[in-house]
Amino acid sequence: MPHRTVGNVMTPAEQVVTVSPGTAYKEIVRLLTEHAVSALPVLGEGKRVLGIVSEHDLLAKESRAQAPDPLRPPLTPKESLTRHKAQAATAVELMTAPAVTIGAEEDVSAAARKLEAHRIKRMPVVDGNGRLVGIVSRRDLLRIFLRSDEELEEEVRSLLVDSFWIAPEGWTAQVYDGRVLLSGRMDRRSTVRIAESAVRRIDGVVAVxxxxxYAEDDTDLRPVKEPPFKGVFSGWHRDHSV
Incomplete structure (x- = not known):
């Protein structure tokens, strides 16, 4: 079953606010604030993504400004990195690299898993050469739940009838606020399970x-196991007595 891809929901590259490695701290703050975004891709030559600079990266400067003992050696790698970013003045010094990225052909569920795993709000979308083609955010992924009930209802019926060859008679699918209600009768219990599972995976379905x-419970049926083939001569043996 096809899912919507990152390319279907992302903001295309020409609309993405980016910075260069030498962009100054205050300019980065201005861009983040002015465009109401939480992070900016840092692009090198050929629009290749070098890293990403976020609000989190910038806050290191403010948090270290009030920290005691600025001359004390850092105790951990994390503290060392925080101190480095607190002293940074340009994007290349502030950015997190390499950036977490994804391809435009990946489906939205893969993007959601990646954002969740890395605990980030947005990530660059790149081509095979690492060039920026767009950016995808949590908000972009949530847009699939704005699909109309009529659109979802049509996709449910099309999926079950055209893709899974389930007879269209005897059952109905109704959608209210993204919730799908399946009712009626199908031929087999296994068909019912297939239908329910397939509908749950449709992009934009909130619940099923x-x-x-069903007319027949086929869940306990097992394929008949054929006995091993024995040739017509299998019972014969050569008589060596002659």
Whole structure:
């Protein structure tokens, strides 16, 4: 079942606010504030993504400004990095590198897992050469849940009938606020399970409720195991007595 890809929901590169390695701290703050975004890709030659600079990277300067003992050697790698960023003045010194990126052909569920795993709000979308083609955020991924009930209802029916070859008679699919109600009767219990599972994976479906019944419970059926083939001569042996 096809899912919407990152390319379907991302902000394209021409609309993405970016900075160069030499962009100054105050300019980065201005761009973040003016465009109401939480992070900016740092681009090198050929629009290749070198890293990403975020609000978190910039806050190191403010947090270290009030820290005691500025001359004390850092005790951990994390503290050392924080001190370095607190003293940084340009994007290349502030940025997190390498940036977490994704390809435009990946589906939205893969993007959601990546954002969650790395605990980030947005990430650059790149081509095979690492060049920026867009940016995708948590908000972009949530847009799939804005699909209309009519659109979802049409996709449910199309998916089950055209892709899974489930007979269209005897059952219905109704959608309210993204919640799908399946009701009626299908031929087999396995068909009901397939239908319910497939609908849950449709992009934009909030939940699935099912009142489906079935004519035959085929879940306990097992394929008949054929006995090993024995040739017509399998019972014969050569008589060496002659």
């Amino acid at each position: 409720e099912s009142d489906l019944t």
